[in-house]
Amino acid sequence: MKQFSRKQFLNRSIVLASTLSLLGGEWFLYAKDPEKVINVEPPEGLKPISENDPTAQALGFHQDAKNTDFILYPERKLPQSKNHVCNQCVQFTKLNDGWGKCNILQAGVVSTNGWCSAWSKKN
Ligand code: SF4
Secondary structure, three states: OOOOOOOHHHHHHHHHHHHHHHHHHHHHHHHOOOOOOOOOOOOOOOOOOOOOOHHHHHHOOOOOHHOOOOOHHHHHHHHOOOOOOOOHHHHHHOOOOOOEOOOOOOOOEOOOOOOOOOOOOOO
């Protein structure tokens, strides 16, 4: 078995601790703010639409499609639904790598990984 010097052990421990800290911090952000689903800021001056917006709620919208209510929308569990996200929706206009505008939900920007029941395939 390979032996590590004390210096190598410390270096690897620091790298591991930093990595875990970053991952843990990111997860904490997501857990604390469910609308912060991606690590890209919305374009300047624009805010993500709230999932509590009445229209968003009526359409079962979530900024992260994985948070869909699968009891209300069981079709979302089908394998072919995997790529049904805002980024692939005809109503979506990309603004940056993480966000875009939706023609239906106009109170804020939507995540590229979002979904609502009005989803329709982009041609
Ligand atoms: S209509 Fe399309 S782009 Fe708009 S929120 Fe629903 S899935 Fe996303």
